[in-house]
Amino acid sequence: xxxxxxxxxxxxxxxxxxxxxxxxxxxxxxxxxxxxxxxxxxxxxxxxxxxxxxxxxxxxxxxxxxxxxxxxxxxxxxxxxxxxxxxxxxxxxxxxxxxxxxxxxxxxxxxxxxxxxxxxxxxxxxxxxxxxxxxxxxxxxxxxxxxxxxxxxxxx
Amino acid sequence: xxxxxxxxxxxxxxxxxxxxxxxxxxxxxxxxxxxxxxxxxxxxxxxxxxxxxxxxxxxxxxxxxxxxxxxxxxxxxxxxxxxxxxxxxxxxxxxxxxxxxxxxxxxxxxxxxxxxxxxxxxxxxxxxxxxxxxxxxxxxxxxxxxxxxxxxxxxxxxxxxxxxxxxxxxxxxxxxxxxxxxxxxxxxxxxxxxxxxxxxxxxxxxxxxxxxxxxxxxxxxxxxxxxxxxxxxxxxxxxxxxxxxxxxxxxxxxxxxxxxxxxxxxxxxxxxxxxxxxxxxxxxxxxxxxxxxxxxxxxxxxxxxxxxxxxxxxxxxxxxxxxxxxxx
Numbered sequence: 001x002x003x004x005x006x007x008x009x010x011x012x013x014x015x016x017x018x019x020x021x022x023x024x025x026x027x028x029x030x031x032x033x034x035x036x037x038x039x040x041x042x043x044x045x046x047x048x049x050x051x052x053x054x055x056x057x058x059x060x061x062x063x064x065x066x067x068x069x070x071x072x073x074x075x076x077x078x079x080x081x082x083x084x085x086x087x088x089x090x091x092x093x094x095x096x097x098x099x100x101x102x103x104x105x106x107x108x109x110x111x112x113x114x115x116x117x118x119x120x121x122x123x124x125x126x127x128x129x130x131x132x133x134x135x136x137x138x139x140x141x142x143x144x145x146x147x148x149x150x151x152x153x154x155x156x
Numbered sequence: 157x158x159x160x161x162x163x164x165x166x167x168x169x170x171x172x173x174x175x176x177x178x179x180x181x182x183x184x185x186x187x188x189x190x191x192x193x194x195x196x197x198x199x200x201x202x203x204x205x206x207x208x209x210x211x212x213x214x215x216x217x218x219x220x221x222x223x224x225x226x227x228x229x230x231x232x233x234x235x236x237x238x239x240x241x242x243x244x245x246x247x248x249x250x251x252x253x254x255x256x257x258x259x260x261x262x263x264x265x266x267x268x269x270x271x272x273x274x275x276x277x278x279x280x281x282x283x284x285x286x287x288x289x290x291x292x293x294x295x296x297x298x299x300x301x302x303x304x305x306x307x308x309x310x311x312x313x314x315x316x317x318x319x320x321x322x323x324x325x326x327x328x329x330x331x332x333x334x335x336x337x338x339x340x341x342x343x344x345x346x347x348x349x350x351x352x353x354x355x356x357x358x359x360x361x362x363x364x365x366x367x368x369x370x371x372x373x374x375x376x377x378x379x380x381x382x383x384x385x386x387x388x389x390x391x392x393x394x395x396x397x398x399x400x401x402x403x404x405x406x407x408x409x410x411x412x413x414x415x416x417x418x419x420x421x422x423x424x425x426x427x428x429x430x431x432x433x434x435x436x437x438x439x440x441x442x443x444x445x446x447x448x449x450x451x452x453x454x455x456x457x458x459x460x461x462x463x464x465x466x467x468x469x470x471x472x473x474x475x476x477x478x479x480x481x482x483x484x
Contacts, residue, residue, distance in 0.1 A: 014454075053474075053475055054471065055465055055469075055474050057463070
């Protein structure tokens with residue numbers, strides 16, 4: 001088993017130490033870049049996703065959720081794909097990453113809820129990079145993205 | 157047959173299977189190998205001054221071929237421009253790579269010996285430069301303590317590679333000299349000639365990058381065979397040059413043309429010494445929190461990683477370092 005830093009393949013999470021399979025069959029993504037259990041990542045990419053050129057290699061903490069901007073200008077705002085926002089705990093770099101099929105939805109929800117408590121500095125950093133943190137108002141949208149139905153339907 | 161008693165010394169200029177062309181005093185001899193060169197005679201070490209200096213053991217040598225182009229050899233002249241190589245004189249330098257003999261373990265293949273300058277040749281496009289391969293050549297040259305000169309050919313196709321200068325910046329940062337040339341237009345050829353003057357240089361590179369065309373441009377009289385870039389298997393190009401040969405340059409010096417090498421393994425380089433072979437990293441070795449034990453991967457307080465983040469080392473070169481480190 002190789003470390004996350006050296007690999008596009010299976011790795012052991014640097015945060016929760018679980019073994020993670022990078023097989024497309026499980027994750028549904030080509031670049032498995034975070035742990036499906038704790039959702040932490042590792043700062044490996046520098047210019048584009050998958051280039052593995054970063055020498056920082058710090059752990060990246062999931063700090064919130066955002067929606068991937070759609071290229072379709074006629075599409076309603078905030079429709080698209082739910083994305084995780086990671087922040088490097090070493091160099092404070094932000095990156096947004098696709099949620100994989102095997103990511104723990106309960107953990108995603110708790111990250112969403114914790115993101116309301118993010119510091120003003122973190123929020124400003126996201127804004128400066130054009131990343132829109134999902135707020136409490138988008139609760140329904142997050143549930144729909146994760147479970148296919150809204151929170152009200154889920155409660156019934 | 158007129159066999160001279162005296163052994164002569166010459167330089168191996170060319171080799172084909174079982175035959176070696178040796179130049180000596182303006183003569184060219186076709187030589188074969190003495191069977192002794194294939195063997196290693198082990199003498200007792202207990203008392204080297206003993207008169208009873210008997211061979212204790214005979215071992216096979218651990219090379220694919222004991223003779224390399226550029227070797228200074230002692231040979232026995234047997235007349236009719238033929239001879240037998242009896243001894244390889246100590247090499248001042250050598251450029252090696254691992255070679256696998258089917259069914260056997262990995263042996264050292266000395267590509268050239270006694271060279272002064274390694275010239276990795278890359279085309280600006282067709283075939284697309286593989287910078288990872290360049291890093292391998294450079295590491296190998298550093299390991300042999302040979303200076304390297306990066307040559308970029310086919311500059312008339314520069315429009316096909318917009319990122320060339322950005323890619324080469326990493327090597328400028330590392331302190332490697334770079335020369336851009338074009339065999340068709342003659343761009344940069346005279347500057348390259350000045351660099352080659354009086355040196356024993358070796359051209360290395362992938363198939364189809366234009367090593368032989370460059371050689372013909374440097375010295376038109378050579379008239380070596382050149383091809384269009386092959387569309388061969390898997391788009392990897394077709395070999396034009398199929399053997400190693402050394403040429404004497406009319407303006408002074410010698411140059412060795414090599415067949416295209418798609419792969420270039422590193423020979424006898426330990427993981428711990430790899431960072432020393434990247435000149436831009438060498439100064440930081442030992443400055444890490446874990447000193448010389450640092451692998452420069454994920455260790456906290458790594459000076460090399462800090463230098464990469466600070467922009468003093470190219471991230472591409474660092475990635476190459478990590479890739480090579482993973483192999484060793």
